[in-house]
Amino acid sequence: MKKQMSQTRDWIATAKTLSEALPYLQRYEGATIVIKLGGHAMGSDEAMEEFARDIVLMRQVGVHPVIVHGGGPMINSMLKRLDIQSEFVGGKRVTDAATVEVVEMVLSGLINKRVVQAINDQGGRAVGISGKDAGLMICRQDDPSLGLVGTPETIDTRLLETLTTAELIPVIAPLGVSREGQTMNVNGDTAAGAIAGALQARRLLLLTDVAGVKNAAGDVMTELTASQIREMTEEGVIAGGMIPKTETALDALARGVRAAVILDGRVPNACLLELFTDHGVGSMIRRG
Numbered sequence: 001m002k003k004q005m006s007q008t009r010d011w012i013a014t015a016k017t018l019s020e021a022l023p024y025l026q027r028y029e030g031a032t033i034v035i036k037l038g039g040h041a042m043g044s045d046e047a048m049e050e051f052a053r054d055i056v057l058m059r060q061v062g063v064h065p066v067i068v069h070g071g072g073p074m075i076n077s078m079l080k081r082l083d084i085q086s087e088f089v090g091g092k093r094v095t096d097a098a099t100v101e102v103v104e105m106v107l108s109g110l111i112n113k114r115v116v117q118a119i120n121d122q123g124g125r126a127v128g129i130s131g132k133d134a135g136l137m138i139c140r141q142d143d144p145s146l147g148l149v150g151t152p153e154t155i156d157t158r159l160l161e162t163l164t165t166a167e168l169i170p171v172i173a174p175l176g177v178s179r180e181g182q183t184m185n186v187n188g189d190t191a192a193g194a195i196a197g198a199l200q201a202r203r204l205l206l207l208t209d210v211a212g213v214k215n216a217a218g219d220v221m222t223e224l225t226a227s228q229i230r231e232m233t234e235e236g237v238i239a240g241g242m243i244p245k246t247e248t249a250l251d252a253l254a255r256g257v258r259a260a261v262i263l264d265g266r267v268p269n270a271c272l273l274e275l276f277t278d279h280g281v282g283s284m285i286r287r288g
């Protein structure tokens, strides 16, 4: 009897949560949300399944999710197996001709199809592409000392619009092509920011494996301004892989995205919590 009553209370709480989501569901109906799934946030098959369910639910309630994925740790292990050395400068991989082949193989092959399949297994209809498809992402060389690393120069959104109109979910591997036809390795965060800007996305969600951007004392900053980011980067508090994330957030806002959030992809249903409840799960960077 007691068990039955507590179960009823759980169901009532679930119904209340659903009911409270109504204003958020209305707010985001028809909105484009770009979600960057970092390699570190992919973790287990279970985490991937949960992420995929969130994405399918978003589509079901009229949101247009566009996924950009990373895969840094998986590229590292493939390079190691092939005995190719690799190093990062400012959160970006120094990329030579041999490395870019492995990057493309891992990102466009293994990871892209894993994300696509996870979404489709949950009843969604995802289509895997890279920045090379239909001239989506034309790049110039970032810093010559990084080799074949690209900075997106133009984003042609037509393919994404076609997919979205057909109610398909684009899943994008962060590779681009130079004007000369050279394949370029693009940091996943950088690619997501450029795509979010070009689509004038309502939100850019950067999913990673930390609770958010931490200050010098190690506390997560729930809100961050552009000047705080610049200061913390100069002081070395924001370092490594967090540099492209915060730079991307600022860049996306400058291009017209309303807000960017760096959030903890390890938290179950992180995307749903962020979009459809009061409980933010990371660091929010707003315009202004």
Ligand SMILES: Nc1ncnc2c1ncn2[C@@H]1O[C@H](COP(=O)(O)OP(=O)(O)O)[C@@H](O)[C@H]1O
Binding pocket: 037, 038, 039, 040, 041, 070, 072, 091, 207, 208, 209, 210, 212, 213, 214, 215, 237, 238, 239, 240, 241, 242, 243
């Ligand atoms: N100030 C900071 N706050 C939080 N994380 C930071 C900070 N500075 C550096 N980092 C590092 O950035 C990492 C996230 O970047 P990265 O490893 O590239 O993630 P992903 O694979 O999800 O893109 C964190 O795991 C953390 O080690």
Ligand SMILES: CC(=O)N[C@@H](CCC(=O)OP(=O)(O)O)C(=O)O
Binding pocket: 037, 038, 039, 040, 069, 070, 071, 072, 073, 075, 091, 092, 093, 103, 149, 150, 174, 185, 186, 187, 188, 189, 241
């Ligand atoms: C230029 C550059 O650094 N490219 C990244 C692309 C993958 C990526 O960004 O993966 P995460 O999101 O998991 O870090 C790389 O080669 O690792």
